[in-house]
Amino acid sequence: GEGGNFCSGGDVHDIIGPLVKMGMPELLKFTRMTGDLVKAMRHCPQPIIAAVDGVSVGAGAIIAMSSDLRYATPDAKTAFLFNRVGLAGCDMGACAILPRIIGQGRASELLFFGRTMSAEEGLAWGFFNAVVPAEKLEEHAMAMARRLAAGPTFANGVTKNQLNMEWDMSLDTAIEAEAQAQAICMKTNDFRRAYDAFVAKEKPVFGGD
Template sequence: MTTEDVLLTADADGVRTLTLNRPKAYNSLTVELKERLLAALRAAAADDGVRAVVITGSGKAFCAGQDLKEHVGLLQAGDSAPLQTVSKHYNPIVRTIVEMPKPVIAAVNGPAAGAGAAFAYASDLRIAASSANFLMAFANVGLGPDSGASWSLQRLIGYGRAAELMLLARTVDADEALRLGLVGEVVPDEELAARAQKIAAKLANGPTVAYAKIKSTLSAAAESTLEEALAAEDAAQSALGATADHAEAVEAFVTKRKPVFQGK
């Protein structure tokens, strides 16, 4: 692996960390980076050895969103590929994050804008560095939201706030993001990587099969009636009750020891 790689991958304690690595361009998303990220997320989802995923950025930014320089250059060259990037890249990336059968943590190390911010919104947990901020700037360039932001952002902070941030294209700093519930925690910049790894490692040591069911039932309940949510919970509990992890947790409780989960 070289420093020229646009996406860096590191594994430790069951955690796979994916680092967007175009620091001079604020980790803006080129076709190459989008394709690499999508492939890496799919690989992490399919790898039983990966029990939690961290997404972060190198340098001073998390992700500035679409690389507009490449976008404009391709359009001027008569290439229509940029017009398909939402369906070809952004939608599959967000779908893979949301449907990942293991926890995904966004370690937001700096500014996150557009699709970059949407990737963080789609993650299960968001930890922000003090220097982080979030910007939905689509309206500034005459566009609407993409990358699932219309779906994820209002689930985090409510319709009214989501509309405000999108219509006014207003930057939200880390402290306000914490107040709004956009992130769960803000830490000093120099502590972010270690904090994200600690939380991810804790999750990786937990009952990951249960985490997958928690994610799926929450997603289902967000769009269902009470009866449908109750049915989904019942189905999930029935399946989880037969898992080795649940049996291990019960035995550990009875014998007064710490359970050792295997994600099975």
């Protein structure tokens, strides 16, 4: 984003304009391509942090939504405004992901009306993990990124994978999947490092393996 804004989505003339001239095969190729971005973000093993200031609308709102952690300034304005341009709210996984973050009713309101969600609402609804002053946003996001990078990165990747996979699992299946995932983590060097550090009353230094 530039000028104090996160992302304003697709350019009206460069992206949206040509869409009205496309045939169905071209349109489907385009919509699948945009969805590939969300797939890549969710399949990326590293947690993704969005630092949202100012406008975050359309595809910009989707990018924030698809991140693992979201931090914002009081001026953040988020809108899934597809409805306002005659399109459905089911864009790039919004109908699958957004209700899981803020709830079905709140997601329905944002997707049916395309209205703006304020930073205050986003924090109260669980969309934003924290709201910080604009001058502190980058510093805060980078501090969280450093904490993640200094942590057990292999295990964090497993956590992200399970968060994705368990959306459509039964409870019994999820518990079994987590049992297997945790057993794998118990064979990592980071698990041994944490144990050794605890015994020595030291802070563990993780290596990501």
